[in-house]
Structures are given as C-alpha cells and as structure tokens.
Amino acid sequence: MATPKWATAQDVQEAWIGEPMTVPTATIEKWICRAERRLAREVPNLQQRIDADTEPDLQDTVIDVVTSMVERKLRNPEGMRSRTSVTGPFTDTETIGGDNPGQIWVTPEELAALAPLDTRGKAFSIDPWDPDLVGRPDPWAPKPLPPGVSPLTGVVINAGDTPRGRS
Numbered sequence: 001m002a003t004p005k006w007a008t009a010q011d012v013q014e015a016w017i018g019e020p021m022t023v024p025t026a027t028i029e030k031w032i033c034r035a036e037r038r039l040a041r042e043v044p045n046l047q048q049r050i051d052a053d054t055e056p057d058l059q060d061t062v063i064d065v066v067t068s069m070v071e072r073k074l075r076n077p078e079g080m081r082s083r084t085s086v087t088g089p090f091t092d093t094e095t096i097g098g099d100n101p102g103q104i105w106v107t108p109e110e111l112a113a114l115a116p117l118d119t120r121g122k123a124f125s126i127d128p129w130d131p132d133l134v135g136r137p138d139p140w141a142p143k144p145l146p147p148g149v150s151p152l153t154g155v156v157i158n159a160g161d162t163p164r165g166r167s
Contacts, residue, residue, distance in 0.1 A: 004032040005047075006059070007066035015067045016074070023074060035069040035104050042106055043114050055117050065110045076102045 009028040013021060039062070040046060050059055079102020082095045 002033045004029055004066075005036055006050075007032050007036070007063045007070075011063055011067050012070050012074070015071065018075075021074070023077070028070065028074075031070045031073050031104060032066060035066045035073075035106075038069070038104060039066060039106060039114075042111060046114065049116065058114075061113055065106065065114060068110065069104050069106055073102065073104050078102055 009025045009032065012028050012032065013025075046062065049055060050062065076096050080096060081101055082093055084091060084093045086092075
C-alpha cells in the first residue's frame, strides 16, 4: 500500500468532529492516498511548488484540503443518498447532500485555494500608473461619432433641410 505524502491519518483524526471515529487507521491512510492522487491529477505541479517552498502555507493548505476530502468520505462511507429511520409511527429521513455521496472529491473552493499565488485575483487588476500604459490610446474611450448622429441611439438627426416626420 502507498504511503501518504502530504497528510497523515493523525491530521484527519485531529480534525474530526462528531461521534468517536471507528474507522481503522489503515483505511484512513488508504483514503488519504486516494485523495492525494486525485489532488495531484487536479493540480499537476503541486509537488514541485511544495518543494520550491516559495508559497507561504502551501503545505498546510494541501493538508487541510486532503483532510477535508477524507472527512467527506468519513461522514458517508457507504455512499448513501438518504437515510431513513422508523420508530413506531415516527419516520425520520436525512438527505445527504452533494453530487458524489461517499466519494473522495475536491471542491472548486479547495482548488482555488491551491492555485498558484501569481494567478489569484488578477482578473481585473489594472495599475493606472503603469508606465507601460502611458501614451497608449485608451481602449475604452468612446469613439467619435459622425456629425448628425445621436450619441444615445445612433439615429440620424436633421440630416437634411427637411425636418423628419413632416412633409
């Protein structure tokens, strides 16, 4: 059996909130290995980034993500969609959320937390004082309109000698 690279069974056990854990440590380690393999497929350069040690808290974030992935499996190891219990005339049904009940999966938020630091929050980052932008035409500046064209509708106004609408 493979050995976990990033997280340990102890990480998962310490993070667990709920009833006492009855799952054997070997099973938890097997699930950790599955979670780490899935994470390595989703974020291919993750190990190189950890080894480079240039991103603060990356190793801890990876441990947090792997732990969360395994905790989801621990909360529903059988992969049930819902559970029903009946006591006399009373019925209690619990619906278990998620698209992949009982599976080991990573959320979009967890993947975003593992994105390289130089790609986070850059969608609309514009430096108005950037010297490379000085002197360039403004791509968002309005284009000049030809004479006689309304800036609101683009309709020609008074293009000829006769007012429109009357003959």
